[in-house]
Amino acid sequence: MKDKYLLKVALAQISPVWFNKEKTLEKIKSSISEAAKNETELIVFGEGLLPGYPFWLALTNGAAWDTKMNKEFHAHYIKNSVRIENGDLDSICELAKKNKIAIYLGVIECPKDRGGHSLYASLVYINTLGEIKSVHRKLQPTYDERLTWSPGDGNGLQVHSLKKFTVGGLNCWENWMPLPRAALYAQGEDLHVAVWPGSDHNTKDITRFIARESRSFVISVSSLMTLEDFPNNTLYLKELFESAPKILANGGSCIAGPDGEWILEPVLNTEGNIYHTLDFNRVLEERQNFDPVGHYSRPDITKLIVNRERQSTVEFKD
Numbered sequence: 001m002k003d004k005y006l007l008k009v010a011l012a013q014i015s016p017v018w019f020n021k022e023k024t025l026e027k028i029k030s031s032i033s034e035a036a037k038n039e040t041e042l043i044v045f046g047e048g049l050l051p052g053y054p055f056w057l058a059l060t061n062g063a064a065w066d067t068k069m070n071k072e073f074h075a076h077y078i079k080n081s082v083r084i085e086n087g088d089l090d091s092i093c094e095l096a097k098k099n100k101i102a103i104y105l106g107v108i109e110c111p112k113d114r115g116g117h118s119l120y121a122s123l124v125y126i127n128t129l130g131e132i133k134s135v136h137r138k139l140q141p142t143y144d145e146r147l148t149w150s151p152g153d154g155n156g157l158q159v160h161s162l163k164k165f166t167v168g169g170l171n172c173w174e175n176w177m178p179l180p181r182a183a184l185y186a187q188g189e190d191l192h193v194a195v196w197p198g199s200d201h202n203t204k205d206i207t208r209f210i211a212r213e214s215r216s217f218v219i220s221v222s223s224l225m226t227l228e229d230f231p232n233n234t235l236y237l238k239e240l241f242e243s244a245p246k247i248l249a250n251g252g253s254c255i256a257g258p259d260g261e262w263i264l265e266p267v268l269n270t271e272g273n274i275y276h277t278l279d280f281n282r283v284l285e286e287r288q289n290f291d292p293v294g295h296y297s298r299p300d301i302t303k304l305i306v307n308r309e310r311q312s313t314v315e316f317k318d
Contacts, residue, residue, distance in 0.1 A: 002041075004163050005281055007191070010035040010043040011253040011274040013267060015224040016052035020231060021080040021088070024051050028105065029095055035273050036099035041128075042162060043273070046195050046223035046253075047106040047138075047172045048121050051080040053197035055225065057144040059243040060236065069236055074148055076235055081110035081119055084135065089124065097130025102162055104169050104221075106195045108149075109137065113312055118150045123169050123195055125160055134158040138171040139180060153311040159187040164280040165217075169193035175206055183306045185214055186293045190258075190283045196222040198249020200266040212260025215286040217278050224271055225249035258286035 012031040017023035028045060035043045047053070056062060056073045064070060082088045089107075096103050102125070109122040121138040136156025141149040157180060159168040168184035168191075175181070175194045184192065192210055196202045203220040211218040225248040230237060252266040255276055267274055290296050 005279060007163055007165055007278045007280070008039055008041050009219060009255075009276055009278060010038070010040040011219060011221045011255070011276075012043055012045045013222060013224060013251045013253040013274060014045070014049070014271055015226070015229040015249075016049050018052040018055075018225070018230050018234065019076060019080050021051045021082070024049065025091065029091065031273055032092070032095045032099070032101065032103065036095075036101055038273070038275060040101055040273075040275065042102045042104070042167070044104040044193055044195065044219055044221040045106055046221050047123070047197050048108050049223050050082055050105065050107045051077075052108075053223065053225065053249070054145065054148045055244070055248055056236075056240060057147055059240050062144055062147050069239070070147075072235055077108065077148060078110055078117065078119060082107040082122075083110055083112070083116075084124070084132065085112050089126070089132065093126055093130040093132065095130075096126045096128065100128045102126065102128050102160075102167075104167075104193050104195065106171065109135065113310065114150070115313070119148060120152050121145070121149050121171050122152070123156065123171050123193075125158075125167075125169065127160065128162075133160055136169065136171070139174050139177065142173045154183075154306055154308045155310040157183045157306060157308060159184055159189050162191070165191040165278075167191040167193060169195065172196050172202065175210065179304055181210065181214070182293070182304050186304065189214070190216045190280070191278065192216050192218045194218060194220045196220060196252070198222040198225055198251055200250060200252030200268060203252040203254050203266050207254050208256045208260045208262065211256035211258060214292060215258045215290055216283060217258060217263075218256045220252070220254050222252045223249055224251050224269070258282050
């Protein structure tokens with residue numbers, strides 16, 4: 001019988017088949033199957049991995065107004081986005097259930113409850129029974145992301161029990177937002193999942209900072225992206241290659257312990273699953289001297305209010 005205080009995790013540092021939902025799904029399922037063979041209990045994938053990060057915005061003057069190129073990229077992105085209500089993640093859920101493995105997966109979601117034409121960078125949690133328990137839509141897209149992603153809501157600011165751990169997650173730069181972090185801490189989070197499109201410049205500081213602030217384990221998982229990961233039939237491939245560096249995302253997946261020190265330093269330019277076993281006792285040890293929402297808090301003076309309603313522009317009363 002497995003020790004309930006130990007959790008084996010896999011950091012799936014892989015590249016998408018850029019903007020190809022079906023082929024990227026196959027890569028994701030392959031990573032899950034490999035992790036299951038290694039008795040993994042939680043596997044995490046990078047931000048927007050399915051079907052990929054919108055790199056075109058920085059490479060093709062994405063802020064230019066009313067251009068055919070930007071419109072075509074956006075339309076293609078929508079067509080390869082994830083519609084959870086239509087069963088796009090059913091095969092992933094089946095794998096989770098079959099292998100009793102929990103999954104955090106970054107997707108580009110095009111949900112029906114917001115009209116079905118706008119995109120969100122969403123972090124989906126699937127439990128070991130194959131059930132989707134939360135879909136966290138990124139609260140605030142960063143810089144040029146705002147040209148193609150919409151701002152999300154608080155519905156996905158949820159945590160989940162996994163053995164002795166309580167896990168929660170945020171997308172990319174919203175990990176820098178103090179109040180969403182606090183919302184997760186207050187629900188008992190002690191294993192924080194931070195997902196990124198890639199690169200150690202994102203993960204090398206914030207991973208250790210959150211761990212030390214929260215006295216939790218922090219897993220940062222990034223994707224990879226090189227010129228070879230653009231399919232030959234990619235829209236405007238010539239124009240992309242004129243501006244793109246050879247490496248667009250170098251990984252940087254890593255793990256920090258509850259004392260804020262490295263357990264696994266950022267791994268660069270290496271594709272595949274990275275494994276580690278976490279010991280819950282380390283959380284209990286570090287909470288002795290600091291607990292940001294427990295004995296080291298003053299709710300009589302400062303308190304956070306969180307709206308977790310799923311937002312919509314219309315409410316029907318039939």
